[in-house]
Every structure is written in C-alpha cells, then in structure tokens.
C-alpha cells in the first residue's frame with residue numbers, strides 16, 4: 001500500500017531534493033521532460049513500477065532496457081533518475097533509504113509540472129524490483145499500430161481502464177517520435193503504392209512526408225504534438241479532432257466512436273483533462289508495486305542489483 005509522505009520520518013526533504021535535481025537537469029535540456037515521463041510508463045508496464053527498466057545489462061543478463069521497444073527511451077530519462085538519486089544519497093539521513101522506483105515517480109511528477117502541466121501529490125513506498133530481463137518486455141508495451149481493442153486490453157491487463165488509457169495517451173502532448181514509427185501511415189499505406197492513411201489530415205501528412213522522406217536517417221525524430229511540443233496541455237486532443245494524431249494508436253481514440261466522447265470532452269476542457277490525467281497517473285503508479293522485502297529492496301545504484 002503506497003501513501004503520500006511515506007518518507008516523512010526517513011528522509012523528510014526527499015521531495016525537494018528530487019525536485020531541485022530534476023529542475024537542474026531540465027535547465028540543461030528539455031528532453032528531460034518527455035524522456036522521464038515515458039521511462040516511468042515503460043517501467044510500470046513491465047514488472048510494475050519498480051525501476052526494473054533502469055537496470056543495465058550484464059554479461060549474464062540482457063536487461064529490459066535493451067529490448068527493441070525500449071531502445072528509443074532517451075538517455076536523459078535514465079540520467080534524471082541517476083542524478084536525483086545521487087542528490088538524495090548525498091544526504092546522510094537519506095543515503096540508500098529512497099528507492100529508485102519512488103525517485104522515478106517523483107521525477108515524473110516534477111517534469112510534468114515543469115512543462116506547464118498539473119502538480120500533484122505523489123504516492124510513495126515502492127521497492128525496487130529484483131529482476132529485469134529483455135524477454136519480460138515481450139508483448140507488455142503498446143505498439144503505435146494498435147487499434148482501440150488492443151490498447152484497451154493491454155492496459156486492462158495492467159488494471160488500467162480505457163478512460164485512464166485515453167488520459168495517459170495525452171502524454172503524447174510532449175516529446176518526439178522517430179520516423180519509422182509512423183512511416184506506414186504516410187507511405188504505401190496498407191501496401192498500396194503511394195497511399196496515405198485516410199484518417200490522417202492531408203496537410204499534416206504532407207508535412208510529415210517533408211520531415212521524414214523515404215529512406216530518412218533513422219535518427220530523425222519529429223514532435224508528436226506539432227502545435228505545442230514543449231507544453232504539457234490538452235492540445236493532443238485538439239490535434240486528434242483535426243486528424244493530427246501521429247500514430248494509429250493516437251488517432252483511433254478520436255475515430256472510434258466508443259472513445260470519441262472522452263477525447264472531445266478533454267479537447268474542450270484543459271481542467272477536465274488535467275484532473276483526469278493526475279488521477280490516471282496515480283493509478284499507473286500503483287501498477288505491480290512491490291512493498292514487502294521478499295519482493296524488492298532499495299537499490300544503491302539504480303542501474304545495478306545490490
């Protein structure tokens with residue numbers, strides 16, 4: 001059972017220590033924001049929110065972070081947690097008493113507010129997991145080609161509702177995607193020569209083709225929210241109303257009549273979106289958490305098992 005203020009007697013200033021470290025990192029690069037947010041999601045959906053995604057591979061173990069679905073996690077997310085952890089462990093009272101999983105949860109809360117999103121109290125008390133394998137990632141993360149039923153059932157397998165899934169997808173109001181993730185929508189869609197996904201806004205499709213020409217350098221990435229790429233806002237839902245969702249998994253939320261009313265309501269009200277997002281992030285943060293010593297511990301180095 002997680003709770004707010006879990007560290008009140010263990011490391012009373014932990015939240016401000018983490019916030020300062022994250023703010024410093026944010027001043028160096030904005031990528032800190034989307035990188036940390038996505039890292040938290042990918043952590044929670046594989047083995048629960050237990051910092052298993054941060055563990056580095058060793059000679060005898062290929063870790064989660066080296067699964068193909070995790071190779072595009074930006075290094076700045078990992079670096080944010082490592083730096084915040086170092087700041088926490090620099091305080092005598094706190095050294096080795098705050099889990100990497102909780103530091104990631106706090107850092108995620110902090111990057112959302114640094115980007116103009118809502119602030120919220122974060123629940124704490126997670127232990128760090130004891131295993132991280134590449135194989136455990138298989139089938140656990142959503143693909144950008146997913147339709148509504150696939151999205152809903154994958155999230156449901158983590159105890160996350162369809163409404164929460166739609167709110168959490170609003171995280172795509174920030175950050176980047178590599179061209180390969182949506183190339184199927186702008187070139188030869190459905191295997192038909194020269195076809196473009198009809199659910200994609202035509203002007204936007206042409207812009208995407210310009211930024212992502214055929215045979216583009218695989219390192220090229222584009223903003224997922226072309227309108228306010230650095231602001232955490234409800235623009236994502238307004239984009240969906242214009243056919244400007246980057247992935248099939250984004251646009252389907254507006255095009256499927258079952259999820260459309262929610263998309264339209266959050267496009268109409270940023271307050272409604274913000275409060276839904278906070279509630280959904282809190283539920284995401286509870287997925288598969290480990291709280292008993294048989295299930296986990298507090299890693300001294302977030303990238304290495306103790």
Ligand code: HEM
Nearest residue numbers: 034035038041072074142143144168171175176177178249
């Ligand atoms: C609903 C199903 C989802 C799918 C199919 C999906 C898929 C993707 C893909 C393909 C990328 C681009 C990766 C790249 O090419 O570098 C991406 C980026 C991102 N995703 Fe998702 N995602 C989903 C849900 C979420 C959720 C729930 C969150 C967080 C709460 C999230 C946060 C992000 C962020 C912040 C980025 C940008 C990362 C960066 O700029 O470094 N996504 N997502």
Ligand SMILES: [Ca+2]
Nearest residue numbers: 043046048052
């Ligand atoms: Ca995990």
Ligand SMILES: [Ca+2]
Nearest residue numbers: 173225228231
């Ligand atoms: Ca935005």
